[in-house]
Amino acid sequence: MLTCLCDAFFGEVGIATVKVLEHAGCHVIFDTDQTCCGQPPFNSGDWSAARLSAGHLMRTVLSHNDPVVTPSASCAAMVRECYPILYTDMAHPKIFELAEFLVHQMNVSTWPITVQKHLPKTKVAYHSSCHGRGIGLKGEQRQLIESLPWIELVSFEQGEQCCGFGGAFSATYGSISAGIGMEKLRNIIESGADEIVGGDMGCLMQLNGLIKRNNLKVKTRHFAEVLAEAIGE
């Protein structure tokens, strides 16, 4: 499942996800009729609208008999944890966040590097998204990027705090959202990181919007792109 944000803005993350899954030995199917999981209307309290989107996802992506993988803990959390709130008698659908799938279903513990060219040392601040903790991720994303020798993870203050995105919250509560995000960025920049790596484009889009507006010297990247780079993609 591609996710709305990758569909609309961040195609490279979707491409990297496919490459990474194929490198791990998967055959990837993309249902071109997929749309949105329904999280934006669900979080806004419009549950009847959310059921429209969720219904479509169940008829398309979730109707296949194969495991569903998505490069977003947030979308995975919506489907796995929140569909049973929208439909009270529903079992938790089988959907996996990308790193969760690689580590637990494909038994990848260190990322098999194939890239030939020398990659420069990079100081990375890893941002664990709140929804990742929400679906019970225990550092799988971190484990995979940490296995790359050119990546040096740096720790920073209040590492687990939210980035302030929160979906529509980031627009309707603009000042609070930016305040939270800037606190996060200040902590990250103090750690001396060159790059912020995360697993949810919502968080990274939020941080990147603030980075650009404030001319900060730090980049953002999805971990799937970091893994794809390690296999020469």
Next chain:
Amino acid sequence: MNRQSVEQFSRSVPAETVKSVRTASALKVESRKSALKEAFEDVDAARSQAAHIKSYTLDNLGSLLVQLELKCRLNGIVVHWAKDATSANKIILEICRAAASPGEIIVKAKSMATEEIHLNRHLIKSGYEVVETDLGEYVVQIDNDTPSHIVTPIIHKNRKQVAKSFEREGLGPYTEVPSELAMQARHHLREKFHNAKIGISGVNFAIAETGRIVLVENEGNSRLSTTAPDVHIAVMGIEKILPSEGDLPLFLRLLTGSATGQRITTYVHLISGPRRRDEQDGPKEVHLVILDNGRSKVLNGPYRDILRCIRCGACLNVCPVYRQASGHAYKHVYSGPLGAVLGPALEGVEKLPDLAKASTLCGACEEACPVKIPIPKMLLQLRDEAVRKGLLKDSIPWSTFSIGSTSGFRWRMGLKMLPMASLVKHPAKAGWEEFKDLPKKEGRDFRRWWHGRS
């Protein structure tokens, strides 16, 4: 109390206040984690056990309350039932009138239940001199302010502000040294304790099995408030009950660890009733006012789990929105994630429809909660309720979005039209753009790439 949205309010909060709140709450998050780790071999298991005991308590609330009343009476504690704020204030005023004349002093230990019913206002109107004796609550009182945090009422102030208030009130010469400020307050309050006829406190736990009232504190003011005057009135919400005294070791450690990062507070009181015939000290009367004020309605509704709350304030301290907006933004005596659920649950979503929206749903509150209350889930349910009742209007037309998402064709058409969105004016877009650059399409398009390789 302010009626602005949390976002509007946060824009008016001085940077100095945000800094005070942020610094104090960040410290508390760290001390909570280390205190709980020290106190329990398995913190998560302790939280699950506490959640279980609290759920059991709510499932058996009626019979536990009857047991509590019976045991309290056997201990000589007079029990009063108050269905709402008006009746609670009336009951308390009657007890006060029987024990003291207007003009006399009533000392108060910290209590959110009495904040909830606005008790001070009623007692002062009836002529009593009401003195808050918790240091933070005392500052709130002299500044004519309201507490912004359930555990640390003046987390929104710094010591310079307190120093100015004390100087203004004539407590002593201006000083910014915390210990000197504390001594000034101590000197001032000691006189009040000495002359008070009545002491009013809250309740941290009431034990059904033994009829004892449990209070935790660090300043000693609760001890003086509940023992020096002849009459002690304790006020509790119906949910503050614990089945048995054996539950206390777990709950005391969870409460003090989560609230202030302490293994145990300086004082823990187990109040078993008024002074006995052979005793020389202690109050001659102890009253327990058990307050419903909307709680039994919450008990039978979708927000029942919020009644598990033991008022530790951990959810406030970890909440990124609370840290930016501060407690007064929540328009209710209970602030932060707890208040965003308990406020509308008690008063009706009609009165506070937008509070539940002031959250990123990051889940830090639930992870910190010592009784594992699913706060984010309840915030979502509150949003749903508010939208269904037509109380929340979103600037984004979600039904149009969702109808678009029910067909692959319509969705792909929508994606093609997305670049034109940069020409459209919309409040949500403006809200984003005020502080952040809009995202731009970066690199290759996934669908085009996928189509090209197959």
